[in-house]
Amino acid sequence: MSKGNYYIPEPSNEPVLTYAPGTPEREELKKAVKLARKEERDIPMYIGGKEVRTGNKIKMSPPYDHKHVLGHFHEGDASHVEAAIKAALDAKEAWENLAWEQRASIFLKAADLLAGPYRAKINAATMLAQSKNAYQAEIDAACEFIDFLRFNAAFMQEIYMDQPESSPGIWNRLEYRPLEGFVFAITPFNFTAIAGNLPASAALMGNTVVWKPNYSQVYSAQVIMEVFKEAGLPDGVINMIYVDGPVAGDVVFNHPDFAGLHFTGSTAVFKHLWKTIGQNIDKYRSYPRVVGETGGKDFVIAHKSADPQEVAAGLIRGAFEFQGQKCSAASRAYIPSNIWEAVKKQMAADLKEISMGSPEDFSNFVNAVIDKKSFDKIAGYIDRAKKDTDVEVLFGGNYDDSVGYFIEPTVLLAKDPKYTTMCEEIFGPVLTVYVYDPEQYEETLTLVDQTSPYALTGAVFSKDRYAIELATKKLRNAAGNFYINDKPTGAVVGQQPFGGARGSGTNDKAGAGINLLRWVSARTIKETLVPPKSYRYPFLDQE
């Protein structure tokens, strides 16, 4: 059959809907939330296209209303991990031989389903299960996820089009083969888009996948599987299992066909997985691709020339949107003393206005943190700060888990720039501020660079171009995503490829071609058009 050279439609970012009063999207989302709250979902695993129910049911509840039951999911064991691997390997040959435009079309259809008929459903699921307000759900579960799917299809095409030079008489080609074996995707609770993207990006490049979501995200993960199925994803290409991490890891990391890990989550877990893979290296057919985006201790540094209102707005949104549970969240700030009083005053006014509560009430900016374990960990940091003499609780500091896991947006003022909360990832609504001497800007940049093992995101606020240039240079390795006069969160696919280095991960930039390259193994093909018929060099014949 003759074919043309096909081109993926030029992607552009999905517009963010406002959910303002009176808009149709607000009404639709409210209805979807109400409906989801009423029905008790019974969520199976998906292995080889089959729904698998084990009877070992785990309860799902909204973090902001933990007595309410959203439904149950069926937990599996090692046998389900084995079954998921087998299903992925069985589906592999047909999937990797399917024409690339057919694979792309499935994921482009999934994007359109999310943009249209599934938008309210996936946003509602993300609000209920992960406790995001409507805006935070929209930028994640709808827009970022849609963008991942559409942009990745275009990046895949760019990769395939990247071909080598050919001298006269030969034709060189690069074939971007999927990895030999299966890919294991392990995803975090905090972004529905990341959960969907990690298995989908590897599958788009022709791999088959075993996907283990975080238990706190299973509720919205199931909607992702529904969308993929409706989009026509063949059985066995993505197999979703709910199995305890170490149990799943024990089967996967001992399997000879394990070909790649696509991980997002905490640094400690990733390091543990990397070590396990390293120890098992002789068991594998190939060197597995290990991609991990992990924790952060993201900074904001203001220069003495910065506008205090802009700094305060960047800090409030950067630190407290989604309760600080973004890997990119501003969690340590360095403010020069000449603008500190003005920044503090603005933050005090903003924090007074911010309301906290259920995301079902759209007027709440801050909602609950994900679960009891996280609540206790964050409360522990706040309690210690209340006692420690090196730090003062400036704003917030209260918490209450009687109805949901609510923690007030909290600002600590550290006397010691290396106080614990300036160094460790808390993953909650806690920002620590250190006030510095405005004449010590360069020394403070060194402090920023050397304070934490992470290097994910960071921001500088300044009106002085020399100060911006200095920060950009001195903090070159302190953040994989560096922002000038902006908060350090909210990267947009296709605009700010996302990822960090040092303790923050392998920096394989989600939402970029760099990431997709990790899911292929290129084969170089050289074809000589008219092969020589003699071994002799031409000059030998001239003697």
Ligand SMILES: NC(=O)c1ccc[n+]([C@@H]2O[C@H](COP(=O)([O-])OP(=O)(O)OC[C@H]3O[C@@H](n4cnc5c(N)ncnc54)[C@H](O)[C@@H]3O)[C@@H](O)[C@H]2O)c1
């Ligand atoms: N850099 C990024 O792009 C990025 C994005 C989102 C989240 N994060 C990070 O993720 C963390 C929050 O997410 P989380 O609480 O879901 O992280 P987590 O590390 O607790 O869990 C991540 C995933 O790993 C699984 N897991 C845990 N132990 C395992 C084991 N021994 N073997 C196999 N799997 C195991 C979990 O079940 C989950 O699916 C934060 O540290 C945050 O900074 C990073």
Ligand SMILES: N[C@@H](CCC=O)C(=O)O
């Ligand atoms: N990409 C998101 C963060 C993802 C991590 O949690 C941002 O840029 O805020």
